[in-house]
Amino acid sequence: xxxxxxxxxxxxxxxxxxxxxxxxxxxxxxxxxxxxxxxxxxxxxxxxxxxxxxxxxxxxxxxxxxxxxxxxxxxxxxxxxxxxxxxxxxxxxxxxxxxxxxxxxxxxxxxxxxxxxxxxxxxxxxxxxxxxxxxxxxxxxxxxxxxxxxxxxxxxxxxxxxxxxxxxxxxxxxxxxxxxxxxxxxxxxxxxxxxxxxxxxxxxxxxxxxxxxxxxxxxxxxxxxxxxxxxxxxxxxxxxxxxxxxxxxxxxxxxxxxxxxxxxxxxxxxxxxxxxxxxxxxxxxxxxxxxxxxxxxxxxxxxxxxxxxxxxxxxxxxxxxxxxxxxxxxxxxxxxxxxxxxxxxxxxxxxxxxxxxxxxxxxxxxxxxxxxxxxxxxxxxxxxxxxxxxxxxxxxxxxxxxxxxxxxxxxxxxxxxxxxxxxxxxxxxxxxxxxxx
Ligand SMILES: Cc1cc2nc3c(=O)[nH]c(=O)nc-3n(C[C@H](O)[C@H](O)[C@H](O)COP(=O)(O)OP(=O)(O)OC[C@H]3O[C@@H](n4cnc5c(N)ncnc54)[C@H](O)[C@@H]3O)c2cc1C
Numbered sequence: 001x002x003x004x005x006x007x008x009x010x011x012x013x014x015x016x017x018x019x020x021x022x023x024x025x026x027x028x029x030x031x032x033x034x035x036x037x038x039x040x041x042x043x044x045x046x047x048x049x050x051x052x053x054x055x056x057x058x059x060x061x062x063x064x065x066x067x068x069x070x071x072x073x074x075x076x077x078x079x080x081x082x083x084x085x086x087x088x089x090x091x092x093x094x095x096x097x098x099x100x101x102x103x104x105x106x107x108x109x110x111x112x113x114x115x116x117x118x119x120x121x122x123x124x125x126x127x128x129x130x131x132x133x134x135x136x137x138x139x140x141x142x143x144x145x146x147x148x149x150x151x152x153x154x155x156x157x158x159x160x161x162x163x164x165x166x167x168x169x170x171x172x173x174x175x176x177x178x179x180x181x182x183x184x185x186x187x188x189x190x191x192x193x194x195x196x197x198x199x200x201x202x203x204x205x206x207x208x209x210x211x212x213x214x215x216x217x218x219x220x221x222x223x224x225x226x227x228x229x230x231x232x233x234x235x236x237x238x239x240x241x242x243x244x245x246x247x248x249x250x251x252x253x254x255x256x257x258x259x260x261x262x263x264x265x266x267x268x269x270x271x272x273x274x275x276x277x278x279x280x281x282x283x284x285x286x287x288x289x290x291x292x293x294x295x296x297x298x299x300x301x302x303x304x305x306x307x308x309x310x311x312x313x314x315x316x317x318x319x320x321x322x323x324x325x326x327x328x329x330x331x332x333x334x335x336x337x338x339x340x341x342x343x344x345x346x347x348x349x350x351x352x353x354x355x356x357x358x359x360x361x362x363x364x365x366x367x368x369x370x371x372x373x374x375x376x377x378x379x380x381x382x383x384x385x386x387x388x389x390x391x392x393x394x395x396x397x398x399x400x401x402x403x404x405x406x407x408x409x410x411x412x413x414x415x416x417x418x419x420x421x422x423x424x425x426x427x428x429x430x431x432x433x434x435x436x437x
Contacts, residue, residue, distance in 0.1 A: 013056060014041075014055050014056060014057060014058065014059035015038065015056060015057055015058065016057075016058045016059070017058075017059045017061065018058060018059070018060055018061070019060075019061050019063060019064055020060060020062070020064070020065065021064045021065065022065065022175075023065075023141065023143060023149050023175045023176075024149075026060060026062075026065075026143045026173050026175055027143045027147045027148070027149055028147070029058060029060060030143050030144075030145065030147045030172075030173060030425065031146075031147035033057060033058045033425065034145060034146070034147065034423065034425045038057040038058055039055055039056070039057035039058070039424070039425060039426070039427060039428065040055070040057055040058045040059075040060060040173070040425055040426055041053055041054065041055035041057070041058075041059055041060070041169060041426065041428055042059075042060045042061075042062060042086075042116065042169050042173045042174070043059055043060070043061050043062075043117070044062070044087065044113055044114030044115075044116055044117025044118070044120075045089060045112050045113045045114050045117055047110075047112055047113050047117065047393075048117070048121060048393035048394070049306060049307050049308075049393060049394045049395050050392075050393055050394065050395060050396075050430055051428070051429060051430045052120075052121065052168050052169075052392065052393055052428075052430045052431070053117070053169075053428075054428055054429070054430065055428050060173055061087070062085070062086050062087030062114065062116065062173075062174075062175070063087045063114075064087065065085040065086055065087045065175055065176075066084075066085045066087045066088040066089070066092070067084070067085045067088075068082065068083075068084055068085075068088075068096050069083040069084060069085065069176055070082070070083040070178075071083075071100060071102075074183070077183075078182060078183030079180055079181065079182050079183070080102055080180075080181050080182075080183075081138055081139075081178050081179070081180055081181070082097065082102065082178070082179050082181050083139075083176055083177070083178045083179075084096075084115060084176065084177055084179065085175070085176060086114065086115060086116035086173075086174040086175050086176055086177055087114050087115075087116065088114065088115050089111070089112060089113065089114055089115075090104075090107065090110075090111040090112065090113050090114075090115065090118065090298075091111035091112065091298075093115060094107075094111060094294035097181055097184070098184055098292060098294065101183065101184050102181040102182065102183065102184055103181060103182055103183070103184045103185060103292070103293045103294060104133075104136065104179070104181060104182075104293075104294065105130060105136055105180070105181070105182050106124075106125045106126075106127055106130040106131070106132070106136070106215070106297070107125045107133075107293075107294060107297035107298055108123050108124060108125045108132075108133075108297070108298070109125070109297070109298055109299065109301070110298050110299070110300075110301050111294065111298040115133070115177050115179070116169075116174040116177060117393075118133045119133045119134045119137055119165055119166060119174075119177065120166065120167065120168050120169050120174070120392075121166075121168065121391065121392040121393030122134060122166050122349075122351070122352055122353050122391065122392050122393075123393065124342070124344050124353070124354070124361065125215065125297055125342065125344075126215050126216060126217040126342035126343050126344065126361075127214055127215040127216075127343065127344065127345070128210050128211055128216075128314075128343045128344070128345060128358065129214070129345050130214075130215070130344065130345055131344060131345050131347045131352075131354065132344060132347075132352065132353075132354065134165045134166040134347075134349050134352060135345075135347045135349065135352070136179050136180050136181075137165045137177055137178065137179060137180075138153060138154075138178045138179065138180050139151065139152065139153035139156070139161075139177075139178035140152050140153070140161060140164050140165060140174050140176065140177055140178070141174070141175050141176040142160075142164050142171060142172040142173060142174045142175060143172050143173045143175060144160075144171070144172040144420055144421070145172065145420060145421040145422075145423060145425040145426060149175070150172070152164055153178075159412070159416045160416060160420060162349065162350045162409075162412070162413070162416065163350070163351075163413050163416045163417060163420070165349060166349050166350070166351045166352055166392075167351055167413060167417075168392055168430070168431055168434070168435075169426055169431075170417050170421065170426050170427070170431055170435065171416070171417070171420055171421070171426075172420065172421075172426065173426075183236075183237075184237045184292065184293070185234050185235060185236055185237055185292075185293050186234075186235045186236070186237050186238075186290050186291060186292055186293060186296075187214075187215070187232040187233065187234060187235065187290065187291065187292075187293050187296035187297070188232065188233045188235050188288070188289075188290045189230065189231070189232050189287075189288065189289050189290065189291075189296050190230075190231045190232075190286075190287075190288050191228065191229065191230045191231070191284065191286065191287050191288075192228075192229055192285075192286040192287075193226050193227070193228050193229070193281050193282055193284065193285070193286075194218075194226070194227055194228075194229045195225055195226065195227070196220055196224075196225045196226060196227045196321075197225065199218055199227045199229055200317070200318050200321070203314075203317065203318070204314050204315065204317075209229075209231065210314070210343050213231045213232070213233055214232060214233050214234045215230075215231070215232040215233075215234075215297075216229070216230070216231050216232075216342075216343060217229075217230050217340060217341060217342045217343075218230065218340075218341050219338035219339065219340050219341075220321060220338060220339045220341065221277040221278070221280060221281040221338045221339075222277060222324075222325075222328050222335040222337075222338070222339060223273060223274035223277050223278075223328065223335070224274070224277050224278045224281050226278070226281035226282065227281075228281060228284055228338065232296055232297070234293070235290065237292065258280060258283055259280070259303045259337075260302070260303050262276045262277075262279075262280050262336055263303065263305075263336045263337065263367035263369075263370075264367075264369075265336075266334060266336035266367065266370075267334075267336070267367050267369040267370050270334035273334050273335065273336050276336060277336060280336075281338075304368040305337060305365045305366060305367055305368055306365065306366050306368065306372045306376075306395060307363055307364070307365045307366075307394050307395060308363070308364050308376045308379065308380065308390070308391075308394055308395040308396055309340075309361055309362065309363035309364075309390070309391040309394045310361070310362055310363075310379075310380070310383040310386075310388035310389065310390055310391070310396075311344075311353035311354060311359045311360070311361050311388065311389040311390075311391070312359070312360055312361075312362060312383060312386040312387070312388045312389075313357060313358065313359070313360070313386065313387070314343060314358055314359065314360040316360065316386040317341060317360045317362065319386075320362055320382055320383070320386060321339070321341075321362070323382045324339065324364070324379060324382065327378050327379075327382075331374075331378075333374065333375050334370060335364075335366065335370075335375060336367055336370075337364075337365035337366055337367055338365070339362065339363065339364050339365070340361075340362070340363040340365070341360060341361065341362055341363075342360070342361040342363075343358075343359065343360050343361070344358075344359045344360075344361065345358065345359075346358050346359065350407065350409035350410075350412055350413045351392070351407060351409070351410070351413055353389040353390075353391060353392075355389075355407060355408065355409065356408065361391075362379075362383075363391075363394070364376060364379050372395075376395060377397070380396060380397060380398075384402075387406055388406075389403075389406050389407070392434070398434070399433050399434060399436075400433070400434060400435055400436040403434060413435070414435060414436065417435060424437070
């Protein structure tokens with residue numbers, strides 16, 4: 001596997017960038033490009049760490065296709081199907097849903113992505129009983145390689161739906177997404193720096209952290225035995241509110257400002273990293289608050305970093321963290337960024353990192369000015385021993401041959417791709433690497 005696979009490729013320089021305003025324009029652009037033998041990629045917010053949206057052909061930004069198209073009737077349980085334009089950013093989507101008394105069931109840790117980008121890479125949050133964004137999709141409208149506008153769902157072109165709802169845009173350009181949303185709710189958050197040993201001790205027990213709370217994640221600071229732990233439990237809307245001033249101080253000054261400062265310091269003076277990490281891990285002190293779900297799930301991220309994330313069986317978390325710890329102690333690698341651990345329910349989506357297995361996500365980060373390849377390569381080798389599946393939008397070095405063994409329905413995804421895009425209108429260097437030519 002070659003070194004350059006870590007980096008964005010030089011082909012991120014498109015021949016044409018277009019901003020279509022509706023499906024008809026998307027279809028016309030796809031037909032025009034296909035007729036000239038030019039490749040097409042859609043881009044969302046461009047927040048992936050890989051070159052998955054890059055192209056030297058036509059780049060379609062769907063920023064202008066961002067309306068709430070339809071809000072269906074609510075069920076007695078309060079869930080409701082909502083159809084949105086594929087380019088809508090998650091932040092605006094949440095605001096629009098909140099105004100209608102609705103919310104997304106689960107989210108990741110930022111709200112900057114587009115809905116189509118988030119589902120196409122398998123973006124996820126945390127919660128052992130909850131799936132990622134693609135699991136919340138009920139139907140999609142997309143423009144296929146021959147320029148047709150097609151409606152897909154579990155009952156309409158179900159195979160195409162599978163590849164479209166999580167397939168890096170290889171099925172076509174998604175123009176609308178129907179999401180299953182839930183009645184608006186609040187999250188009661190408890191955050192604290194805890195001894196890593198205490199967090200890991202009963203992690204997966206029936207009455208342990210992960211199963212007795214709705215959304216659990218923790219950030220282990222390398223070179224320390226501390227884990228900043230975030231536990232969120234679902235509550236019906238209408239309770240007491242977040243102390244916004246306190247959250248602003250914690251998120252902006254301590255999390256973003258503090259992390260910028262510590263990573264810059266450690267980038268210059270690596271010997272300080274263990275001490276700095278110990279201070280940083282303790283700086284975010286215990287806090288409890290309650291707020292609308294999207295305000296708790298997400299927070300601003302202003303620090304630049306590189307990230308690799310692997311999905312592994314939850315029982316592998318303890319051995320994997322021990323292996324990473326041993327490696328860091330042995331090599332003395334300078335890592336001033338925490339390692340994030342999250343959880344998700346198994347799902348049935350062909351290319352989901354949580355396909356047919358309960359899942360834990362372990363994400364390693366590195367400061368943008370520090371070397372990352374040796375660290376990520378070592379962790380990637382450990383993940384291989386645990387049947388790890390890399391996040392499709394984050395750094396990794398695997399190719400189709402490695403991935404085939406890790407996804408039971410990989411062959412089905414390739415079969416659908418061959419059928420709907422035999423000329424590879426929607427291919428780029430990244431999809432060629434991970435799915436083959
Ligand atoms: C600070 C930060 C925090 C993050 N946090 C999380 C997290 O908590 N959880 C997590 O799982 N990931 C996380 N990620 C990764 C991120 O969610 C994914 O990489 C996501 O895909 C980015 O969305 P985007 O809109 O920027 O998509 P892009 O990066 O623009 O595109 C992603 C893929 O989707 C395709 N695509 C985009 N739009 C369309 C369309 N309309 N039709 C067809 N294909 C399309 C692109 O071609 C590309 O292959 C984070 C990334 C950053 C930078």
